[in-house]
Amino acid sequence: MVSNLPLLKTLALTLTIISLLPSLSHSFSAETPTDRRILVLLDDLAVRSSHSSFFSSLSSRGFDLDFRLADDPKLSLQRYGQHLYDALVLFSPSAARFGGSLDHQAILDFVDAGHDLILAADSSASDLIKGIATECGVDFDEDSEAVVIDHSGYAVSEAEGDHTLIAADGFIRADAILGEKPIEAPVLFRGIAHSLNTANSLILKVLSASPSAYSANPTTKLSSPPSLTGSAISLVSVVQARNNARILISGSLDLFSNRFFKSGVQKVGTSTEHQKSGNEQFVTEISKWVFHERGHLKAVNVSHHKLGESSEPAMYRINDDLEYSVEIYEWSGTTWKPYVADDVQVQFYMMSPYVLKTMSSDQEGLYSTSFKVPDVYGVFQFKVEYQRLGYTSLSLTKQIPVRPFRHNEYERFITAAYPYYGASFSTMAGFFIFSIVYLYHK
Template sequence: MIKYGELALHTGFGGSIDQQTILDFVDSGHNVLMGVSSEASEAIRNLAAEFGVDLDDKGTKVFDHFNYAAKADGTVDHTLLATRDLVDAPVITGGPYKKPILFRGAAATVPADSELATVVLSAPATAYSHDPKKAMLEPPSLMAGGAISLVTAVQARNNARMVVAGSVEMFTNEFFSMKVNVGGESTGSANRKFTVALARWAFQDRGVLVASHLRHHKLGEAAQPAGYRVNDEVEFLVDIHEVEAGASKPYAADDVQLEFIMLNPYIRVPLTHDGQGTYSLRFKVPDVYGVFKYYIDYSHRGYSYIKLTHQVPVRPFKHNEYERFLVCAYPYYASAVSMMGGFFALGFFFLYHK
């Protein structure tokens, strides 16, 4: 199924669609939601690898002999996992949930140093990935426990979003309405709420930040100047709003930082917000002249990135802007005056006294 602006992949590619076409689709700022299974084709696996998600070998499934869900009719399936191991990012997951999330499918891994990928749903510590048609000669090491990613979210640097889910069944009506026994208790699943929240995030229906109305001025003035003088008192302001379901609301966070940079940051201070979406900071311009720039590089898990830059020149004092008399120079002023007074006294005494 392909929709304009979004792309949902199920099994393989068809027609004129190939891996490079989909990568170009993402590079242009669009989004991809992939639901894969244990029998996913190599094309799907290669595409997931391009997103930084490594799926386990074809035919492998995730097993768990402790945290599995038994169906209401008593059928036991150790590949039917019941997990609540969600990432602490409600904007992505919509959680937390009291009911478990049911999963049956393939395992994946994400590099620990990945800056763009987030493991949204991880496997329990007792889970492992294995091909049931093959003998297990040694315990699995890489595809075991919390190292297994069941659902992975990736946000590219251009804010395009990709979700790789190792199970297609978790999106089905069967899993939405399934009643299972977990730990001796009968319960339903949270799959409907979880998958809807996940899809909304993937297609940028939530977690989108928009920065606008960047302005700055000297304290006591309203107009934005073309440049500043060293040691000027300055106020910087920017509006940040969160867009969800097409509606905009003020975004409130305490970790948005402003940098005032010339090669290196001279100032790096958190911005304060008024609860209405306006972030501001008052500071003194450094006693260094040159071309500076305001710089905001904000990335919070689950939200779109914000990168703002704005250049402003900083000049030194003009020759007529320096103070005429400096307090710290009073000893030198006194020494000069005393020297002149001594010279006139000595000259007067020499000329008019024998």
């Protein structure tokens, strides 16, 4: 018995570690969807100081940041089947490979599991970083020495240089992504261009280059037209996957730096000089979206019943009047608040929609509508497919059979058949009168 003590102690320690893992992972749940534990991978620990304002902003909002070098041999995103982090920030553009068990496929699996990703690249971006971006629907310029140049939209500075310091103001118009307060100052950007994969419908430009921008090597003369120009260039893009995981891809690591946060900016050709660039507001607002502090919806208390009743039936009969309702709430970063909109629709569906109704809202999160069951029997579904820019998608289905009338439920006398009833009775009356006359009169 004594010889088994070391084995029992090891087993007890293992079980203790496994039991603690869920509490360490802080993975977002239906009740608290905001990410909490974030792994930050760096090429150089100096980035932690040069980008401290961005990291401080995250820490002040309750995030737990774990800083690691990209080649740390102990890197791992999960242990014993449990994810150790809710989100990943890749500020290691030149990393040729990751340390530990982390690799290209592990990061993609991390996103496929519903977790979020911020990827920042620059002119030193490695094939590994570009490959991850490509899997997310973004293609960086194949020329490793090319950067974004804009001779009509650069930021005015004492040293004019090669116009690679851009004052960008091509923001997406979506309050759910960038917040309700408009970004008045341009964003300083120095980095590489990327384009969006046209086959990927889930990716969006949130910061676009101006029509005069192009991607090229600023130290050499152009021998051929640039491969990326004008509106084809995206500076910052976001993806919301079908599992509601969110990804931010930036062509500039400097976009998040303290220097760009605090610098003044004046776009060439304008007389307005802003004392502070829009970088801090832009990065703060978009990080709130990426980490599910905004734009996250949930639906609860889905119900349906016959009009005038409260209990949910096992089936409906054709031509029944019914009422359908659902409550939708939006996460504000700390609490759930009612989601208010006028475009939430429900379908009564069998192979195709037989009924499509826009639901009315009570402004407190409750959406409801009523309609008549169609005169078709079979197995139907209540379907709510809600997809709006910047919000997590809602997909609700509930199956219900619809039966025809029973033999004893039909109306005995139909108004439309009164002429036929009259014809039958008049024929019988005529035959009776004819019989009397024929039998009793010569």
